[in-house]
Amino acid sequence: MLMKRALAETGLDMSGMTVLTEAATGAYAVTPVLAAMAGAKQVYAFTKPGRHGTVTDAKRETFEIAATLDVADRIEILEKISPEVLHSVDIVTNSGHLRPLTAALIDQLRGDAVIALMFEAWEFRREDLDIEACARRKIRVVGVNERHPAIDVFSFLGPLAVKQLHDCGLAVLGNKIALLCDNDFLAPLLTGLTNLGANVETFDSVAAVHPGAWEAFVVALQPTDSPRIGRAEAAHLAACAPDGAVVVQFWGDVDRAVLAANGLAVWPPQSVGQGHMGILLSEIGPEPIIRLQTGGLRAAEWVRRGGAVTEDGFAQLVPWPEVT
Known part of the structure; x- marks a missing residue:
């Protein structure tokens, strides 16, 4: 089973911890189950209705997995988080239903509690949690080294981009693709696309793109406060592309209205949340999610137990800002 293998490969041990x-x-749905499988004495799992399912759906799917692994008795699903719960936890995950982690929530945590970012530290989004409150309380925010051999989530990024291109109607094989990337996603994305036979040229900014027979612009630009492709950038891409070119939003916010006004198609067709990826890792199966969630818990567990943070280890720290 993928979950048992991920636990064995990472060495995740949450014995004695409350999550x-x-x-x-x-x-x-695997996240609370993984924590319980790793020996957590208590796992609180908060849920609320969302676009991916109802409260009933979340409860059912969580307990279906937990029951098969005989850990359901240590998982409690909550629709409201009490101060007593917050006072008791060792690790809080920066997960969708919990976000944003507000100052009011963070101020209820014990001083030795740890927040698991659940992705790499450099991908931190300020809208996810109040980092100033963490700095004031000295609460550590722990990213996970997704390139650690026991986790290796970065190897799934290339197949993920290929999935997006297939979904928007491109074969990848033989397609001429401009890859716009200014971050550490570059190498795995380039490898994944070229291994499938795409003709790829890379650019670290929109301004660097030159005219060509581009069939797609794959955008993987680190998000900022404003869209990475706004009015000026959309006009530049339109001037560089033939009719029918598509802008594929892998990561980095884009202004869909100005892209459409410049005659460029956008994939995915629906808008994604600010700072979020245009496709979920789960689109290519459960394994990358299981690896990522196990790794995120392992990184936080490591720091919570006093482990040293090293470049080649599981854990990364999000730096605290200066607070007055």
Whole structure:
């Protein structure tokens, strides 16, 4: 089973710990179950209705998995988080139903509690949690090294981009693709696309793109406060592309209205949340999610137990800002 293998490969051990995470649906239903499988004495899983399912859906899917692994008795699903729960937890995950982690929530945590970011530290989004409150309380926010051999989520990024291109009607094989990337996603994305036979040229900014017979612009630009593709950028891409080119939003916010006004198609067709990826890892199966969630818990567990943070280890720290 994928979950047991992920636990064995990472060495996740949450014995004696209390964890607050989410109860979600689909592949994300595994998170509280993984914590319980790793020996957590109590797992609180908060849920609420969302676009991926109802409260009933989340409860059912979580307990269906937990029951088969005989850990359901240590998972409690919550629709409201009490101060007593917050006072008791060792680890809180930066998970969808819990976000944003507000100052009011953070101020209720013990001083030795740890927040599990659940992705790499450099991908931190300020809208997810109040980092100033964490700095004031000295609450550590722990990213996970997704490139650690026991986790290796980055190897799924190339197949994920290929899935997006297939979904929007491109074969990848033989397609001429401009890959716009200014971050550490570059190498796995380039490898994944070229291994499938795409003709790829890379650019670290929209301004660097030159005219060509581009069939797609794959955008993987680190989000900022404003869209990475706004009015000026959309006009530049339109000037560089033939009719029918599509802008594929892998990561990095884009202004869909100005892209459409410039005659460019956008994939995915629906808008995604600010700062979020245009496709979920779960779109290519449960394994990358299981690896990522196990790794996120392992990184936080490591720091909570006093482990040293090293470049090649599981854990990364989000730096605290200066607070007055």
